[in-house]
Every structure is written in C-alpha cells, then in structure tokens.
Amino acid sequence: xxxxxxxxxxxxxxxxxxxxxxxxxxxxxxxxxxxxxxxxxxxxxxxxxxxxxxxxxxxxxxxxxxxxxxxxxxxxxxxxxxxxxxxxxxxxxxxxxxxxxxxxxxxxxxxxxxxxxxxxxxxxxxxxxxxxxxxxxxxxxxxxxxxxxxxxxxxxxxxxxxxxxxxxxxxxxxxxxxxxxxxxxxxxxxxxxxxxxxxxxxxxxxxxxxxxxxxxxxxxxxxxxxxxxxxxxxxxxxxxxxxxxxxxxxxxxxxxxxxxx
Numbered sequence: 001x002x003x004x005x006x007x008x009x010x011x012x013x014x015x016x017x018x019x020x021x022x023x024x025x026x027x028x029x030x031x032x033x034x035x036x037x038x039x040x041x042x043x044x045x046x047x048x049x050x051x052x053x054x055x056x057x058x059x060x061x062x063x064x065x066x067x068x069x070x071x072x073x074x075x076x077x078x079x080x081x082x083x084x085x086x087x088x089x090x091x092x093x094x095x096x097x098x099x100x101x102x103x104x105x106x107x108x109x110x111x112x113x114x115x116x117x118x119x120x121x122x123x124x125x126x127x128x129x130x131x132x133x134x135x136x137x138x139x140x141x142x143x144x145x146x147x148x149x150x151x152x153x154x155x156x157x158x159x160x161x162x163x164x165x166x167x168x169x170x171x172x173x174x175x176x177x178x179x180x181x182x183x184x185x186x187x188x189x190x191x192x193x194x195x196x197x198x199x200x201x202x203x204x205x206x207x208x209x210x211x212x213x214x215x216x217x218x219x220x221x222x223x224x225x226x227x228x229x230x231x232x233x234x235x236x237x238x239x240x241x242x243x244x245x246x247x248x249x250x251x252x253x254x255x256x257x258x259x260x261x
Contacts, residue, residue: 178252
C-alpha cells in the first residue's frame with residue numbers, strides 16, 4: 001500500500017500593519033532634517049540666541065548692566081514663537097501637497113492607506129520640530145544660566161515654560177500638515193495657515209482675561225520661569241492646544257481620505 005501523503009501545513013507570513021506608517025515616518029524625518037528650510041530655521045535660531053546672549057553678557061561685563069535671567073529667557077522664547085512661526089508654517093505646509101504627483105502618488109498606489117500616510121507625515125513633522133525646539137531652548141536656558149547667573153530661575157518653572165511654548169507650537173504644526181493635505185499648492189497652504197493662525201491669535205487676545213490665550217501666556221513667561229504660575233491655567237492651555245490639534249488633524253485626515261491626489 002502507498003504511504004499516506006504528508007500533509008503540508010500552510011506557511012503564514014506575519015505582517016506588520018504599522019510598517020507602512022513607520023516607513024513614511026522615517027522617510028519624512030530624514031527629509032525634514034535635510035531640507036534647507038529646516039537648516040535655515042535652526043541657523044537663524046542659533047544665531048539670534050547666541051547674539052542676544054553675547055550682547056547681554058558684554059553689557060554686563062563692560063557697563064555693569066545686570067539682566068534678569070527670566071526676562072532674558074522670556075525674550076528668547078518670544079522670538080522662537082513669533083520669529084520662527086512663519087518658517088515652521090513653511091516647513092509643514094508642504095508636507096503632503098508638496099509631493100503631489102511624485103512620491104505621494106507612487107506610495108498611495110501601493111500597500112499603504114491614506115490614514116497611515118497622513119499620520120506618518122504628521123507625527124514626523126511634529127517629532128522633528130518639537131525635538132529641535134526643545135534642544136535649542138534647553139541649550140539657551142543653560143547658556144543664560146552660566147553667563148548671567150540666573151539666580152531667579154526656577155528649575156520646575158523653566159520646564160513648565162518650555163512645555164508651554166511646545167504646547168503652543170503643536171497646533172501650528174498640525175494646522176500646517178492638515179491644510180497641506182486639503183489643498184493642492186504649497187503656497188496656498190502657507191497663506192491659509194498663516195492667516196488662520198494669526199487671525200485666531202488676534203481673536204483669542206480679545207477674549208476675557210480668564211481665558212488662557214497664547215498672547216497672555218507669553219507675556220507671563222517671566223513669572224513662569226520664576227516659578228510663579230497657576231498650574232490650572234497652564235493645564236487648561238495645554239488641553240485646549242491638544243484638543244484643537246486633534247480636531248484639526250481629524251479634519252485634515254478625513255479630507256485627505258476623500259480627495260484625489
């Protein structure tokens with residue numbers, strides 16, 4: 001009698017459902033860190049911070065003008081927010097629409113969903129910009145402490161100030177990526193995000209003083225750096241920033257899943 005044929009077990013290959021997202025994330029982080037806009041933003045931030053610190057240090061050594069460390073760090077953080085917001089918008093507004101017709105089409109025609117593509121782009125820009133901001137702001141904080149002897153600085157207050165400014169940057173980055181997924185032109189995306197952010201910032205400044213608007217928080221940065229802050233106000237600001245960022249991201253992702261690319 002013939003021996004019974006051996007039964008072959010089907011080989012099942014494991015698939016990582018997050019691999020397409022991770023590939024987009026890694027690729028976009030590399031693209032962001034090597035772009036000339038990112039390098040220009042970093043060079044301008046380093047140059048402005050170093051020049052301002054050296055000017056204050058020279059004034060202290062020559063003329064005896066002692067600068068308050070909280071006021072100094074507050075000025076630097078103000079510049080990061082107001083001076084570099086436009087560059088951050090330019091850096092994020094072309095995340096998706098800037099690749100229209102080239103890499104975006106070739107990726108979306110293969111095994112990756114639009115949701116994963118959007119999330120990979122959004123999280124990559126968020127990670128690259130926020131990590132760069134935190135590194136530069138921390139270096140400026142340490143340099144000001146050693147150059148100007150920041151006796152009035154609070155360690156916890158400094159961390160809260162850095163986190164507060166980071167929370168203000170989160171909606172800016174999200175709006176840039178979301179609008180980039182909704183329009184076809186990078187220039188249109190830059191204009192829309194710029195008008196929306198500055199218009200909403202002006203509108204928030206007209207609200208009652210109890211509302212934690214970005215303008216009032218930035219003005220209060222010196223007190224936060226000294227450790228004099230209301231924790232509930234900071235928490236409300238962070239929660240509002242995260243909620244706004246999530247809502248804008250969902251709108252951009254929904255629009256991107258419905259439109260042609």
